[in-house]
Amino acid sequence: MDIEQLNKSQIILLTLLISFITSIATGIVTVTLMDQAPEGVSRTITHVVERTVEQVRPKETQVATVIKEVEVPVIVTEEELVLKAIDKVSPAVGLLRAESTSREAGVTLGTAWLADVAGHFMTAGSLVKDKGRYEVVMESGEIRLLTVTRFSAGGEVAVLSPKAGSVGETAEPSTSVVPLELGKSDTAVGQTVISFGATVRGNHRVAIGIVADLFAGTGSQTGSTTIISTNAASADNVGGPLVNISGQVIGLSLEPGVAVGKKVITSTIDSIN
Template sequence: MIYAIMEGLTKQQLVLLALLLSFVTSIATGIVTVSLMEDAPKTMTQTINRVIEKTVERVVPADSQKASIVTKETVIVRSDDLAVAAIEKNAKSIVRVKRVEGVGDKRNEVLVGIGIVISKDGLIAADAGVLERQFDAYGSAIPRSFLAMLSGGAVAELKFIGIDEESGISLFSAISPANTALDITPAEFGDADKMKLGQTVISIGGEKDNAVATGIVANLAQKETPDKSVTAIYTDREAASSLSGTVLVNLTGEVIGINAGPFRYEKSRYLPSTLLKSAVERIKSASR
């Protein structure tokens, strides 16, 4: 009987019937999967949950049919792949800041922090602690200047623009060598106010080359206001570097925090990107 009914269907009706059966099968599979996941050991579900499945639908017109066929292909994107891409995305957005003390044979270069590239024209934000003054035996301030070590090994002089006392952020402008463009990429900033507890984050630091540490958002300090804006981000792992200015990014490579200002001595705590951007704007306004 079923065979007779099938024979009486047109090609278009057969296609629609196949789609309906596929849809019903997908729902049944989903229900069974959820049931199995609920009964599975916790370690197994954690592993599975770290795999992100993206389903892409494509409409493919059939030459001999009036109806279009919808095909599905599943692309598996592992969290490890996302982390690698996020780190690579910021390779040219992170610099090492050196403080040059003294002159002549008493010149000394000291690595003092990590800087984050704010704009293509060379604005670089760093922890205000890099500005710490050194004094000689007579109590006189030792002359100083600053350098930025770029990702490709190039070195650029830094011109100090200003400091935001409220956030503990300093701002510099990189001076490109003669007839040479700065090989830098401005960081893309995420909205720290949209961070969620348990969200995967990556800290990027390191004294010479990038060193990273992955963890999750363990706590969010928020203002007691209707918008509940974030004032501090806590992670479950210490920063990847002892240097101030270590950068915190999400899995899409957006910068959502920096270990600076009041948090420079707490290596699992970060100043949110929203406050960093506000600090940069205040410094730029004050320097005009």
Template sequence: MESLTKTQIVLLVLLVSFVTSLATGIVTVTLVNQAPQPITHTISKVVEKMVPKEVLVKEKTVIFSSEENLVKIIKEASLAVVGVMVGTTKDLTATTTNEEIRKKLTPSGSGFFVSKDGIVLTNKHIVGDETLEYVVITSDGKTYPAAVISRSSSQDVAVLKVEGNNFNFIPLGNSKNINVGQTAIALGSDSGEFQNTVSVGVVSGLNKTAAALNSFSGLEDLVALIQIDAAANPGNSGGPLVDLSGRAIGINTVGAPRENIGFALPINLAQKDIADAFKQIKN
């Protein structure tokens, strides 16, 4: 070493430094390649999994299960609702148009089938004139003569009979099980427009009393009524009040549109009239 010149010593130091630096670089690259991925990359992967990528979805109407059930009940119950008209069917044919029907028949109210063999429930005041004849128009636009089987002496209830069978009908519920706050659906037939009307609300009162104008007997008080917070549409009288099981729990009878309330007779009040009608038909 003593024989080395100053220049050679400097070159040797530089060479050792270069070799050392090169070796350090190689070791560092090797360690990085073999080491786990950086923590920031790991975090980004976790975030990526938590936040899903944007997915293109075709636009469609979303109906919640409760709403879907309500729509189904209304659709099925509407098939059993009829328009009650004053008149006869002798001048009506299969080709008679709605406009011609309007000229020949007078809208009176609504009703609904309670059996597949043609028993129709309605209000007494709708068919109160015993000198007139009545016709019902079903949801599919067909017309049938309707015989008045009974008019209740104590309630605004009447039972009609339509000849035929396999009619869509609404099963009867139990009005004793009605609770304030439950959903109620009032259906009817807007006879002037030949289409069903629907009001959905909640039962807001029980055992109510309301005055109804009967065109045949004048003003009369109706008692034990179901009150709902939905105004009765024109023509709803005589139509069914239905619960969320699709059963008739009442018969729409009177409404107060300005107060946005309607009233219905509990279906249990019509049970005897319906039973008597079945007995009469069988005999």
């Protein structure tokens, strides 16, 4: 076959055929030489080939993920605060009654509540007599034996101190009962308040109301607001604590609609410590 008689298409096909045969021959020779080459040379050639492939290969697309932290506000309703305050206060509130060894044994008088870690209780002065001996039945069924040892200046508040008890009864403060905490802020008109009263069934009467008015009472210090007018105070919770929605004591119920403020309570407690 005379190559000069080939047309353009035939020349191209012939060129491709020769290139293909040459490539196959080159591959065969290369493989043969690699098999016969020393180990160091083979390793170098392999490394060069791998680096070449890495540079030619396109890089994968990287997608950056941005995580943004969003603070979600926790909304606490007044109802939830009230329920929490009731759970906090109830264990320290008990039923006040005449001592079981007295002539008036078991007579229910009202409510008293644990005021400090020394085991002192507070109640309304109208419920007890000076040096009188009484019992306070706690929510847990525990009985505290107490004696009246102090009254506030105006007689609104009485302090009952622990005394030695008999078998099954105790005057020692229980580590499981936490004394009530006095409020840290001033009482304000319109403030939501909760009053507590103990019952013979071992549970509590709870009343929720607002502070309607604040004024100075006869037993107060000059210029001090000590009397609270509130619809939370009732005949069922005389002697019981009046607390804010944080469970802190801001007063003590004296009679329906009336409670004494925390300043009288604080000064009375301070006088025995």
